[in-house]
Amino acid sequence: MIRKPVVLITGAGGEIGHGLIEHLTTHGDRAVITLDVNPLEPALASRVQREFTGSILDASLLERIMSEFEIDAVYHLAALLSTRSEFTPVTAHQVNVEGTLSLLEFAQREAESHGRPVTFLYPSSIAAYGLPSVDEKRRAGRVDEDAYNTPSTMYGCNKLYCEQLGRYYARFYKQLSATPQAGKVDFRCVRFPGLISAATVPSGGTSDFAPEMIHAAAKGEPYACFVRPDTRIPFMAMPDGVEALLALAAAPRERLTRTAYNLAAFNPSADEVYRQVLAAFPSASITWQTDEKRQGIVDSWPEDVDDSAARRDWGFAPKYGFERAFQEYLIPRIRERYRR
Numbered sequence: 474m475i476r477k478p479v480v481l482i483t484g485a486g487g488e489i490g491h492g493l494i495e496h497l498t499t500h501g502d503r504a505v506i507t508l509d510v511n512p513l514e515p516a517l518a519s520r521v522q523r524e525f526t527g528s529i530l531d532a533s534l535l536e537r538i539m540s541e542f543e544i545d546a547v548y549h550l551a552a553l554l555s556t557r558s559e560f561t562p563v564t565a566h567q568v569n570v571e572g573t574l575s576l577l578e579f580a581q582r583e584a585e586s587h588g589r590p591v592t593f594l595y596p597s598s599i600a601a602y603g604l605p606s607v608d609e610k611r612r613a614g615r616v617d618e619d620a621y622n623t624p625s626t627m628y629g630c631n632k633l634y635c636e637q638l639g640r641y642y643a644r645f646y647k648q649l650s651a652t653p654q655a656g657k658v659d660f661r662c663v664r665f666p667g668l669i670s671a672a673t674v675p676s677g678g679t680s681d682f683a684p685e686m687i688h689a690a691a692k693g694e695p696y697a698c699f700v701r702p703d704t705r706i707p708f709m710a711m712p713d714g715v716e717a718l719l720a721l722a723a724a725p726r727e728r729l730t731r732t733a734y735n736l737a738a739f740n741p742s743a744d745e746v747y748r749q750v751l752a753a754f755p756s757a758s759i760t761w762q763t764d765e766k767r768q769g770i771v772d773s774w775p776e777d778v779d780d781s782a783a784r785r786d787w788g789f790a791p792k793y794g795f796e797r798a799f800q801e802y803l804i805p806r807i808r809e810r811y812r813r
């Protein structure tokens with residue numbers, strides 16, 4: 474039986490999945506199949522060849538997908554984000570780590586069965602970092618991939634470890650076996666900053682204060698920001714995040730010197746985000762109500778990251794800086810969204 478290669482997206486109904494499905498089904502050369510615990514919105518569902526609703530931890534479901542499709546790329550987006558993971562750390566570990574392990578093994582078996590490497594795209598996060606104090610965070614400034622790999626959240630630990638797991642599959646898998654097994658999973662990972670989408674609102678993350686503030690203002694709802702105005706972490710507009718995944722997926726393998734790459738675009742303070750929001754929505758009602766515990770998490774994330782490896786190896790170049798992200802993407806698209 475001849476089967477056409479397809480792309481699998483897990484966690485497809487989430488924020489990144491939205492933009493990725495749109496892009497791959499408009500410009501891609503392969504059909505897309507999806508796996509998510511919740512059914513996709515009808516507009517997304519109609520774009521994909523097949524939608525599976527279920528858990529990435531369901532081994533028999535993965536078997537079924539494998540028996541029906543020939544997969545040559547996986548975008549493994551399913552995860553519990555950082556705030557949610559602190560309330561249910563064991564579940565977070567199951568979904569974020571055991572789920573990723575089963576997807577890596579799934580990709581390995583796919584590659585062994587059709588004889589070509591499976592490209593495996595994995596979104597890691599600035600949560601993989603853990604800076605010990607706000608003073609140290611200010612001193613550290615722009616951090617490279619290998620500094621401060623001491624995350625303080627369950628989610629961050631999960632992401633950092635899965636970066637290593639992916640590297641293991643790509644470079645060392647079953648290194649003592651008689652025939653070489655590594656490299657069948659072509660693991661490629663980006664460490665995303667906080668992502669801000671005009672199309673969706675995040676849930677369960679700790680960088681959510683920026684997107685929540687913008688969406689609330691556009692809807693005319695009051696918003697109490699849970700971090701201090703001087704809080705600074707990197708952010709990126711969602712279209713650049715999706716573009717980055719696609720660019721990394723398309724990069725020639727021999728150009729890649731790492732398996733995990735930092736990405737940066739802009740890094741406003743919460744107060745600078747607030748000012749942009751107020752300029753666009755002058756009647757917005759935004760107050761400051763620091764949640765010390767969530768503040769502690771954001772304070773442990775770097776204020777900026779060094780993304781020179783991504784720029785050098787695969788030409789990462791975000792289109793949206795801070796002003797442009799607001800003026801040309803977020804504000805017009807979000808206005809449009811809530812006008813309907």
Ligand code: SER
Pocket residue numbers: 554555556597598599600628665666667668677678679680681
């Ligand atoms: N946006 C994520 C979170 O806040 C970080 O990767 O959990």
